[in-house]
Amino acid sequence: MLTVFTPTFSINRFYFPLSVESDTPFLQYIPNQDVAYGIGGLFIALFLASIVIALLSRAPTYLGAVMGSLCIAVSLFLRGSLSNTPMYVGSFILDSLGAYLLLLTTLVMCGRWVAYVEDGRTPFPQLLWIVGGLLFVGCVVLETVALPLTFYRDAWYRHIGHMLHMASVSATLCGAGIGFLASVWKAVVNKGRCIVVEVVCLLCAFALLLVWSSFALAQTRLPLGGAVGSEVAWYLLNVLPLGLVLVLWTVVNAPRVFCYEEAVGKQPPVYRLRHSGSYGGHYEYPAEYSYPLRAPGVPDYCRHGGSSNGDMEEKIQKAILRYA
Structure with a gap:
């Protein structure tokens, strides 16, 4: 019967997986508790701010960003208090889930913006929403199955987990790239009704999600060490891009910007x-x-x-x- 890695504990009670393998796609170090808790507190503040602006703007489509900020915050708190294998796996699952929710919200915003500038004359917005929904469901299923497999002692199970993880991250990379190109295309074609704030919100969000997915893919493909195995790089290239997306949307009140019912109602x-x-x-x-x-x-x-x-x-x- 297959068994997962047996956990061992250091003096400061941090969890560290036993028998670190070179094919493990995650950062193999003991996380810093204070840093994880501190950044998790910042994401809790972003979560509360997202709830406030979503309620004031009456924009249910922003619920994805609200839940994404909560998932990332819980992931960081789990990272700061690791004590068993399920917590370690759950931390990575929630981190990826937060990124997928932000990608889904960005695609929905892009679809609403395209529907506005095109006067609803093309099926492109509906296509974006369908692609976003399929990407979200597929990535969540793949990641939920893949991450536990990477902790099995059997190399074949770890290999399957790595392949599934790479598939989900690659799909996120493609989805963010498609959204980025679609936003640029519609901004160039529809110059007359192109609003700068909306374009900035979309392009920056897609670009930061491209950074997140590229780093997550590099963790799986490249050998450990250097930037791939650095805790500082993980916070700068994994957590920071997702946080900047939420900060940008909170500062410009993205739910209000992408709410076109009032303009159409006039x-x-x-x-x-x-x-x-x-x-x-x-x-x-x-x-x-x-x-x-x-x-x-x-x-x-x-x-x-x-x-x-x-x-x-x-x-x-x-x-x-x-x-x-």
């Missing part, structure tokens, strides 16, 4: 004209019927189809208003 109401009458004194129009109309010359944020269809629809509405 469009004029839809007018309905009801007609009934006779034709030549012999025939009547069908009972009563109505035309869904919008004031001419005002863009329709929910209009679908190309510009030619929109122009024709506007001409028809003008004619109906003129001869009604």
